[in-house]
Amino acid sequence: MFRSFAYALAASTALASGSVAWAAPLPAQTAPAPAAQLPAAPLAELIRPVDIPHEKFTLPNGLTVIVHTDRKAPIVAVSTWYDVGSKHEPKGKTGFAHLFEHLMFNGSENAPGDFFAPLREVGATDFNGTTSFDRTNYFETVPRAALDRALFLESDRMGYLLGAITQGVLDEQRGVVQNEKRQGDNQPYGLVKYKMTEGLFPAGSPYHHSVIGSMADLDAASLEDVKTWFRSHYGPNNAVLVLAGDITAAEARPLVQKYFGSIPKGPESARPAITVPTLSAPKVETMRDRVATTRVMRMWAVPGMDSADATALDVAAGALGGLGSSRLDNVLVRQEKLAVSVSASNQTLAQAGMFVISMDVRPGVDAKLAAQRLDQVVADFLRSGPTAEEVQRVATVTVSGTVAGLEAVGGFGGKAVALAEGELYLRDPDYYKKQLQRLAATTPASAKAAATKWLSRPVYALTVEPGARDAYEETQAAPKVPAGNTAPTPASAEGPAKGTRGAMPAVGQVQDLSFPAIQRSRLSNGIELVYAQRTAVPVTQIAISFDAGAAADPAGKLGTQALTLAVMDEGTTTRNSVALAEEQERLGTRIFSSSSPDLTYIGLGGPSANLASSVTLLADVVRNPAFAPAEVERLKATQLARIAQEMTSPGGLASRAMPPLLYGKDSPYAKLAAGSGDPAAVQALTRDDLAAFHRAWLRPDKAKVFVTSDRPLAEVQAALEKGFGDWRASGQAGVKNFASAPVQATPRILLIDRPDSPQSLIYGAQLTAEKGTDDLLALNTANDALGGNFLSRINMDLREEKHWSYGAHGSVNQLPNAVSYVISAPVQADRTGDSIAALQKDVREFLTTNGMTQQEFDRTITGETRELTGRFETSDAVLNAMISNDLLKRPDDYYATITDKYRGFTLPQLNAAARKALRPDRFVYVVVGDAKVVRPQLDSLGLPVEVVAAQPAASAQGSK
Incomplete structure (x- = not known):
């Protein structure tokens, strides 16, 4: 799905009090007159910009190096991928790959101390490391002038690490990893990830155990164990280094040779033998957890990246439960209202995958009946397969997300990831392009054939029911002390490692930021337009910011804003919820809504080739919400379920409890404590309440439009003028009251x-x-x-x-x-x-x-x-x-x-x-x-x- 800025802003989505102006009664509801389909660019036009030209070379020690030049900014992404993940771990050593990811951030022989310090000093961004079933990667984006420093650091932990791994460092990171595990386990449904792999892959399969491993194996890890693990897997011949950004291959080759060339080869990391398992019979399990909603899951082990069926299964998953207009959404959520949410996804690993269907049952509905209906919809899909239009929409949405993601040179996504993933798993850095070609070539028949082949086999059916959490073996509150130690050794107790390579390279003159010029204009009705041109990818992002937010939620009706936004995206006076979802998918555009304490946002992100049509659709959502009573009731149930989920998660509970203590009960910001709303108030909301909020707060005199786009301001403004230029405010606007200063509670x-x-x-x-x-x-x-x-x-x-x-x-x-x-x-x-x-x-x-x-x-x-x-x-x-x-x-x-x-x-x-x-x-x-x-x-x-x-x-x- 499109990577919109809204997700960053949505970190604060709680609502607060305010007042809503009186509004005239709504006219009687009539069925919307269907709107004409909006023009959309062909898929081939969207795929055309997806290109990452690169050069590849290999050092004598086996290190594979890929270089992509991107001159949009004086930065370089450095991404090092090792062919070692949890699938390489033998019995009794689970969690070692992930543990070593942490150890490699704690300094090396020539760069002692935490690696984040020298990276912070050079101005690195997007620096981190991750471990998966199939690989471990480390990445940072640095100013071009700091590339020597980054390469020194990466090469030092590749070739000069063992002297810096002490018992103290091991004890320290063992404790950190175990708390990472507890943090994940502590979330609602936090134990499902263990059930998934254990249920789908038999004992002994490299994919049977979780990436984070077991507490017992982590406790048992000795210093010699982890050093042996490093010697076995982290040589240059088991690594891929990608440099993407302000550099050429000619510039990169001598630098890589200088820093990595003297590191000797290590043992080859053996690719484990993995076959896609088939259960001998359906497996049905039920677990209990402190959750608010019953979750019903259906899972199958399926092929990995090296199979043509993987892409066909991606398409099938999208049509079945990935799109907003998917079969499962339409039947189970919209029409029959058995579920508050449902999804289907194909999680592709290097050598296998997991096809997962997940449904959160609507509270008050018999979970067994909902599960039976889920199975019927899946069976119907396997008989009929997706339509040509569904296949096209899945492809368009996927391509749009890919284009947007390639704006970044590195980080968790971006160009470096696309190149490294293809090279490490398939020895083909252009694999991303082949994936898109397969996607474009997928037909309804090929998607149906793949789905039928793999989903007709015995299913692993898992149900998570609300209740006291089932006991599990790793619930201990404190880590065990490793054998032979009376207490964890301080990481610094054994002194710094003794280096042999000299000082780290100096950092050259880093160019100052060149922030894009901001232009301001106005539509003919006075709405201000704030614009910045960004030409790296052909994508436009638009956010209409309304002066509303948490402080605008009506007193006594907390949750009105959230429900209003949810219903607006589920139907207009010319498009019902399904038609609205399908139109977004055809355009490859995602319309989003969000809020912060002070602002409410509605916007879009998508291909600039479909700018005019996307703005037309956005204007329909903003200006013409239908607030259909059936949709209001359906989404009310969804919001109530979300509120209940907030009250089962640590973060949700803490976020709801803190605002009254911090701001006092009379401050509008105290209403942040409502989270997604007060359940009693949400239960009582009506269509009139939502329409009144819309008229009072989501109106042109409270709006300001922010845009980033590769298209010039004139073109963007013309599209917005057509969609919003004749929009006029009417009636009384809502007013927020911050007259009372916030008052914090006494310490407690x-x-x-x-x-x-x-x-x-x-x-x-x-x-x-x-x-x-x-x-x-x-x-x-x-x-x-x-x-x-x-x-x-x-x-x-x-x-x-x-x-x-x-x-x-x-x-x-x-x-x-x-x-x-x-x-x-x-x-x-x-x-x-x-x-x-x-x-x-x-x-x-x-x-x-x-x-x-x-x-x-x-x-x-x-x-x-x-x-x-x-x-x-x-x-x-x-x-x-x-x-x-x-x-x-x-x-x-x-x-x-x-x-x-x-x-x-x-x-x-x-x-x-x-x-x-x-x-x-x-x-x-x-x-x-x-x-x-x-x-x-x-x-x-x-x-x-x-x-x-x-x-x-x-x-x-x-x-x-």
């Missing part, structure tokens, strides 16, 4: 009892006296050292030093009418009290006796200035910046001038900014965890403690 701990939680989620927050529209760059920059990134005091303490957490951070939450500081720390349950004490100490020392150091200051200023070009590589990032600047009343050239602001800061200035805004004794805490484990740990902290139960949203069961 609210403990939300969530039984059987292997982790506790800690939120610590305080309201500041700052104004959101002030220039808070100094405060945000100071926070880089306290909680703002991986190297911050908070994260390094709880994760790297104590390894009680997978990660912790603190951030300045800058809203126009309130500024708060919020710490988030998921920690192992038995260390909850200790973790709060550690956070209190970290914050207190930072604000009193041990403020930002000169080393932290230098690293922050250097890193912030050098990373700017990489940070704004994509249209998503630019569009977000445009909207934020406008909301916080910053000038359009804010980021064009920010480099000089960073360079003008002094260390005393940043420490003063932090000490002015924050007080260590003012924090309030929300803790979500198992009270019987956590409550005794909190008594020594000197704060009042209140314990409340995590109650599910009972009203979610009431909509039939």
